[in-house]
Amino acid sequence: MTRAELFELLRYFPHAAQLTFHDSDARFKVLIAGARFGKSLAAARETLLELLSGTTRGWLVGPTYALTMPEFRYIRDDLYARLHAEPAERADPPRLVAPWGGQVIALSAQQPESLLGREIDWLILCEAANLKRDAFERFLRARLSTRSGRLVVPTTPRGHNWIEQLYERGRDDEPGWESFRHATWENPNIPASEIESARRSLPQDTFAEQYGGEFTSPAGRVYREFRRELHVGKLQAPPGALVYKAIDFGYAAPFACLWGAPDADGRLLILHEHYQARQGIDQHAEVIRAVDDSFVALGCRIGPAFADPAGALERKLLADAGVRTLKADNRLRGGIEVVRRLLLPRTDGTPGLLIDAGCVNLLRELECYLWGEDVARPAPGPGDDHALDALRYLCVALARKVDWQNPGTLW
Numbered sequence: 212m213t214r215a216e217l218f219e220l221l222r223y224f225p226h227a228a229q230l231t232f233h234d235s236d237a238r239f240k241v242l243i244a245g246a247r248f249g250k251s252l253a254a255a256r257e258t259l260l261e262l263l264s265g266t267t268r269g270w271l272v273g274p275t276y277a278l279t280m281p282e283f284r285y286i287r288d289d290l291y292a293r294l295h296a297e298p299a300e301r302a303d304p305p306r307l308v309a310p311w312g313g314q315v316i317a318l319s320a321q322q323p324e325s326l327l328g329r330e331i332d333w334l335i336l337c338e339a340a341n342l343k344r345d346a347f348e349r350f351l352r353a354r355l356s357t358r359s360g361r362l363v364v365p366t367t368p369r370g371h372n373w374i375e376q377l378y379e380r381g382r383d384d385e386p387g388w389e390s391f392r393h394a395t396w397e398n399p400n401i402p403a404s405e406i407e408s409a410r411r412s413l414p415q416d417t418f419a420e421q422y423g424g425e426f427t428s429p430a431g432r433v434y435r436e437f438r439r440e441l442h443v444g445k446l447q448a449p450p451g452a453l454v455y456k457a458i459d460f461g462y463a464a465p466f467a468c469l470w471g472a473p474d475a476d477g478r479l480l481i482l483h484e485h486y487q488a489r490q491g492i493d494q495h496a497e498v499i500r501a502v503d504d505s506f507v508a509l510g511c512r513i514g515p516a517f518a519d520p521a522g523a524l525e526r527k528l529l530a531d532a533g534v535r536t537l538k539a540d541n542r543l544r545g546g547i548e549v550v551r552r553l554l555l556p557r558t559d560g561t562p563g564l565l566i567d568a569g570c571v572n573l574l575r576e577l578e579c580y581l582w583g584e585d586v587a588r589p590a591p592g593p594g595d596d597h598a599l600d601a602l603r604y605l606c607v608a609l610a611r612k613v614d615w616q617n618p619g620t621l622w
């Protein structure tokens with residue numbers, strides 16, 4: 212059977228961009244594309260012919276089991292519904308064994324030792340941009356050698372990491388390799404409205420990466436969505452508001468505490484800051500209690516406080532001084548993404564985050580915080596980040612309470 216005959220049997224009509232991928236007879240194919248482009252479906256159907264051709268063994272390897280499941284399900288559904296073959300199914304690791312002996316096994320790179328061992332005939336590296344280069348080079352590449360196995364790498368890009376170099380191999384006429392790069396909107400099955408809604412709700416470079424399928428790297432200002440005329444005003448605590456706090460510890464560097472509350476429209480209002488270097492925890496606690504009291508006097512209630520999880524001792528000292536805190540979520544890239552999305556204008560034109568003009572240190576830090584130079588490892592570089600860390604803790608902690616979409620991105 213040819214691949215075209217198989218696709219006819221499956222009633223699979225690849226869209227034009229998927230066709231260029233299927234038409235290539237390269238042994239190693241790197242398919243970089245935006246979300247919902249049809250990467251998983253194309254990868255699964257690309258390798259189906261190998262599965263059908265005898266006692267072959269194929270692996271689906273992903274950063275987690277969950278990320279191998281789309282390909283796994285496409286293959287399983289084709290076997291049952293289109294090819295009327297009843298595979299034996301096993302769990303742990305998930306596995307399909309077709310009646311003729313062809314096998315598919317799903318493996319997670321979280322347990323690299325499970326990637327050692329057998330020779331394989333084909334390998335799909337599912338969402339490989341979230342895999343470590345090591346998992347492929349040390350554990351997987353050699354599995355394909357003896358049987359001249361095939362490799363398909365369907366993934367959305369993630370910055371300028373090792374996947375971009377893998378992609379370049381297929382652009383540089385390296386024998387056996389071919390690479391493809393496409394945008395989500397090349398899949399005619401995805402409604403344009405879905406793409407437009409993503410374009411509006413994502414920071415520009417995130418959209419270019421996640422939907423445009425581009426290798427991007429953050430550069431310039433970290434919070435480039437921030438504009439004083441849009442985000443800063445004279446704010447007041449909404450009547451009866453629940454006021455939260457977030458704290459970043461410091462002694463030589465400033466200690467920063469922010470007070471924030473969601474308003475009735477689901478925006479997060481940053482109402483007050485305390486920003487002070489070279490003071491003991493007791494003095495900070497005194498200021499914090501006094502500010503809390505002033506919010507209570509306005510009819511507000513005081514909600515939880517979130518503090519840097521690395522500051523175990525400082526959290527204990529603060530608690531002894533009457534200010535209890537919860538451990539904040541300190542994942543940097545994901546947290547920055549949450550803040551940037553809150554800064555974007557919503558459908559009514561107002562952003563999801565507003566800051567009181569009195570928070571002068573927070574406002575200064577927002578404008579001066581820059582990405583570092585290293586494109587391979589994007590990290591914020593120069594600029595103070597004390598109030599910004601507290602802002603990140605608060606935005607992440609309250610993300611579910613304010614009008615905010617879950618970021619699909621894995622950082």
Ligand SMILES: Nc1ncnc2c1ncn2[C@@H]1O[C@H](COP(=O)(O)OP(=O)(O)OP(=O)(O)O)[C@@H](O)[C@H]1O
Nearest residue numbers: 224225226245246247248249250251252253281400
């Ligand atoms: N050729 C096609 N014909 C019909 N529907 C298609 C085709 N290709 C993809 N689709 C549909 O588009 C959607 C996305 O496909 P798929 O899950 O393969 O995309 P993906 O790029 O792997 O997405 P994700 O980024 O979520 O992993 C699915 O609903 C799938 O059925």
Ligand SMILES: [Mg+2]
Nearest residue numbers: 250251252281
């Ligand atoms: Mg997929």
